[in-house]
Amino acid sequence: MSFEDNVENNEIKDNDKNQNKSKSSGLIIGLIIAVGIAAFFAGMYFSNMDSDQISQEDLDDAIAKLELKMLQNRLPTNQPSEPIRISADDDPVIGNPDAPITIIEFSDFQCPFCARFHVQTLPLLLEEYIEQGKVKLVFRDFPIQSIHPNALPASVAAECANEQGQFKAMHDKLFDNQGQWSNQDTVDALAMFSQYATQIQLDQEMFDSCLDSGKYIEEIRNDLEDGRSYDVTGTPGFFVGNDEIGYVELKGAQPFESFKKIIDSQLEA
Secondary structure (H helix, E strand, O other): OOHHHHHHHHHOOOOOOOOOOHHHHOOOOOOOOOOOOOOOOOOOOOOOHHHHHHHHHHHHHHHHHHHHHHHHHHHHOOOOOEEEOOOOEEEEEEEEOOOOOEEEEEEOOOOHHHHHHHHHHHHHHHHHHOOOOOEEEEEOOOOOOOOOOOOHHHHHHHHHHHOOOOOHHHHHHHHHHHHOHHHHHHHHHHHHHHHHHHHHHOOHHHHHHHHHHOOOOHHHHHHHHHHHHHHOOOOOEEEEEEOEEEEEEEEEOOOOHHHHHHHHHHOOO
8 A cells, every 4th residue: 555545544534634635636645634723832833924934044033032031931940749741652762762861852844943953952962961871852753734744754754764773864864854855745755755765775675665655654643642632732842851750841942051951950850
């Protein structure tokens, strides 16, 4: 069964949640879930924002100012009386699986703010915490298909790369080249994902078979539903902590300092 057929089957099962696409276009038919989101928090993707009408410099400046203004009120000074409990499921891990602190990220590969986190904040987290074995990052899929039609197949591509132990390599390819595949027809985006698999030296036949089958759609659906149960309303969304002390939530592409303040306090606890 092809990727397109697999998605269509899921659309039939959940036709109260999904939107149809024209069959004659040859693109992937429908969505696994149409996420009804009116707006997102600062540093998250805004469904009603036309980013083409705002310069990147103005956008970054506005977000930075808003983040600085909100930071003091956003980070709790005390742990909540009832710690937040979040499941990491069995999703891909970046870093040492035994690291004491976990960042659980709900993310959308087509989301521009998720790419911003990847470019600006993740490298600092890698250098100071993840590569030191203090923190691991668990990546959970939250594709907002209603506004990002290529997010679901990108998530499947990353899961297929994870089968061969190359999740991070594909994760980096997808975010680094987001501008290349983001606005393509889905069939063309899928062809690009296959090229990325070649570039990171995956078993091509195994990857293409996995991608075409859409075998991870149910896994991605589970991530999406879990995120919604945790009140994730946009991307990226983060939960920082562990099962013992609970998790602190961070919404949006927060600066490194936001993560650092939480992680350092948890490591010292």
